[in-house]
Amino acid sequence: MTTGRLPRRRSGAQHSFLADLRAVLAERNFRRLFATRLISQTGDGMFAAGLGAYVFFNATSFPNPGAAAAAFTVLYLPYSLVGPFAGVFIDRWSRRQILVWSAVLRAAFVALTAYLVASGRLGVPLYISVLAVLGVNRFFLSSLSAALPHVVGEDTLVMANSVAPTAGTIVAFLGGLAGLAVHFVTGGGQGGSAVTLLAGGACYLIAGAIGVTMRRDLLGPPPLAEGERRRGLLADFAIMTRGLISGAQHVWQRRPVAAALGATGGQRAIYGILLLTSILLYRNYFFRASGANSALGHFTLVIIAAAIGYGAAAVVTPVATRRLSKAALITALLGLGGVVTGVLGPTFAQPAFLVLSLTLGLVAQGVAICSVTVIQQRMDDDYRGRVFALYDMLFNVPFVIGAVVAAQIIPDSGKSYLLIAVAATGYLLAAVAYGAVSRQELLAGPDPADSSPAGSSPAGSSPAGPSPAGSSPAGSSPAGPTAAGPSPAVPPAAAPPDAGSSSAGPAPAGRPPRPPGSELPSAGPVGNPSASAQRRSA
Numbered sequence: 048m049t050t051g052r053l054p055r056r057r058s059g060a061q062h063s064f065l066a067d068l069r070a071v072l073a074e075r076n077f078r079r080l081f082a083t084r085l086i087s088q089t090g091d092g093m094f095a096a097g098l099g100a101y102v103f104f105n106a107t108s109f110p111n112p113g114a115a116a117a118a119f120t121v122l123y124l125p126y127s128l129v130g131p132f133a134g135v136f137i138d139r140w141s142r143r144q145i146l147v148w149s150a151v152l153r154a155a156f157v158a159l160t161a162y163l164v165a166s167g168r169l170g171v172p173l174y175i176s177v178l179a180v181l182g183v184n185r186f187f188l189s190s191l192s193a194a195l196p197h198v199v200g201e202d203t204l205v206m207a208n209s210v211a212p213t214a215g216t217i218v219a220f221l222g223g224l225a226g227l228a229v230h231f232v233t234g235g236g237q238g239g240s241a242v243t244l245l246a247g248g249a250c251y252l253i254a255g256a257i258g259v260t261m262r263r264d265l266l267g268p269p270p271l272a273e274g275e276r277r278r279g280l281l282a283d284f285a286i287m288t289r290g291l292i293s294g295a296q297h298v299w300q301r302r303p304v305a306a307a308l309g310a311t312g313g314q315r316a317i318y319g320i321l322l323l324t325s326i327l328l329y330r331n332y333f334f335r336a337s338g339a340n341s342a343l344g345h346f347t348l349v350i351i352a353a354a355i356g357y358g359a360a361a362v363v364t365p366v367a368t369r370r371l372s373k374a375a376l377i378t379a380l381l382g383l384g385g386v387v388t389g390v391l392g393p394t395f396a397q398p399a400f401l402v403l404s405l406t407l408g409l410v411a412q413g414v415a416i417c418s419v420t421v422i423q424q425r426m427d428d429d430y431r432g433r434v435f436a437l438y439d440m441l442f443n444v445p446f447v448i449g450a451v452v453a454a455q456i457i458p459d460s461g462k463s464y465l466l467i468a469v470a471a472t473g474y475l476l477a478a479v480a481y482g483a484v485s486r487q488e489l490l491a492g493p494d495p496a497d498s499s500p501a502g503s504s505p506a507g508s509s510p511a512g513p514s515p516a517g518s519s520p521a522g523s524s525p526a527g528p529t530a531a532g533p534s535p536a537v538p539p540a541a542a543p544p545d546a547g548s549s550s551a552g553p554a555p556a557g558r559p560p561r562p563p564g565s566e567l568p569s570a571g572p573v574g575n576p577s578a579s580a581q582r583r584s585a
Contacts, residue, residue: 071207076198083257084191088215090250092222097243100230101164103326104343115323116454120447121174127443133189142190142266149187150255156180157248165241194266213361220354227347235340294434304425306484307418310377312441313477319449320470327461352401356408364413373417374488378478384410385474392467
């Protein structure tokens, strides 16, 4: 009995977004994993909406830049620094069990968060509760990424990488909108936010129930061979730390990958600036006299605009990468972000900010798809998981830095011509710097093997030879929850994407030795015989 139909390999000319989408959805186990993701990330959006409404659009207070930056630091930084080490456990435990039990734990922590919100508390207890939700969510999302190669065929893996996180981002936006609707229908205020949080927790429980329908050993990791034993947990953590360092050294030697990571970090720092600006503008400038509910209602339009931009990127990126190299597209998108921010930002008008949100959603997701595919194609398999762990960290740390720096300059109203100029210039400098570093790739034209969004090569092969493709994140925008989980405390914030598999943990002791610094293979590689076997047999 097979676990799902394996799609036949197609030539590049036969590839299209819709054809590949149909191919991955034809996989039975992919559909179940996909449903788990979609329902869980709907809950992420509802969680973000309830929390953001309470923290930033509270009827009894006005947010100030320092408090907002402090919230970003508390909620994002520990999550980013701890997240990569989740892989040590994800490569030890059944990933199906992680999906199930993480759903139960998140629902429990969400219930605690809802209680704190209903009681009007804002401070350390609330932050700890939210961190618990986000920490468990990191295990869930990393497990989804590590499990993906076990449920799709090789020639559709990169397409699945694009479809799954992008769709997750979109449903997170939709979940956020649904959460805002619940918030308003239940009267707003603390009670409305608490009910919205509980609705998100219910989504987590449903996602866990779908996870139960999959075989316990379906998603990996493969069982130990006879006579094989695992290292101790502390030894694995030490290896993970050394692995991250060696991964960073490996990236430094591969200019296209380093440039892609740099582009990601640069644009995330700009996000921190624009996110802080947009929240303060809508709460303290546009609708200061109208009240919190009015401000939140109009800010919902910003979230919708960003969601449209995300969806557009999934359509535009595969078309564009058939005509341009990925480096050229990344450069063009960053330049577009700079021009649009510089032209529309200084107007401080709501219609202009809606257009800005839509455009930056397109820019963010397009850059994310291209950057991740560059990493997948250019990195050696033994290092790919560690590089995605670095990607995970670069997704949030620069974001926090951008918000903290902006908080030192921006007034409480959010209206700062200087910060808009800094953001626009930052985009343009990122485009110039990335283009200069990637000049050779920029002029090379589209990769003939590109046949999926962001130019996947068939079977996830790399220029250096066949190697399994890792998993793909979805980018984020300054205006909505993302594929990787809830935007803590803010509907428009962005948590890290499914950064491939930050799950690339150490191998059990007893395996043949690898080259120094390569002890951390990417979890669930396509080329792994056990992964292929799992897809073909029940």
